Amino acid sequence: MVTVFGILNLTEDSFFDESRRLDPAGAVTAAIEMLRVGSDVVDVGPxxxxxxxxxxxxxxxxxxxxxxxxxxxxxxxxVSIDSFQPETQRYALKRGVGYLNDIQGFPDPALYPDIAEADCRLVVMHSAQRDGIA
Incomplete structure (x- = not known):
């Protein structure tokens, strides 16, 4: 099964200019439009x-x-939240998001019980990146 993700970045230094929405109203409008035109999920990167x-x-x-x-x-x-920060991930789980996306692959075992209790799918990624915050 293919799932189409629309990408919405809430940060000024994202790779892709077209995905950036810095104001809340613009982000909401963009997310609703992505879902309307065919995205199955909107992946939100803070x-x-x-x-x-x-x-x-x-x-x-x-x-x-x-x-x-x-x-x-x-x-x-x-809704998918793209974050590698456990505090943000816990907040998203409590809010009931459908997906968590972590480019570090969910390395914090303390988060596992929260994930297990949630009705949430995981986007598990791996990066060989050696520099930077992720």
């Missing part, structure tokens, strides 16, 4: 992960994603 990315605290990640999750509360099964 922080960039490329080698030159600036660190973003979990509190800032949560501040960035909260308005979007509020607006999409009836579509949470179609």
């Amino acid at each position: 922080a960039a992960s490329h080698p030159d990315a600036r660190p973003v605290s979990p509190a800032d990640e949560i501040r960035r994603i909260a308005p979007l999750l509020d607006a999409l509360s009836d579509q949470m099964h179609r």
Whole structure:
């Protein structure tokens, strides 16, 4: 089965300019449009992960994603949060997102009980990147 992910980045230093939405209203509009035109899931990245990315605290990640999750509360099964920060991941799980996407592959075993209790799919990635925050 193929699942189409629309990519929405809530950070100014993301790789792909067209995926960036820095204001909450613009992010909500973009997410709704992605789902309307055929994305099965909207993958929301509150922080960039490329080698030159600036660190973003979990509190800032949560501040960035909260308005979007509020607006999409009836579509949470179609929302993915792209974060490698356990605090942000726990927040997303508590909000009921359908997917978590972690480019580090969920390395924190302390998060596993929360994941096991949630009705959430995982996007497990691996990166051979040696530089940067991720």
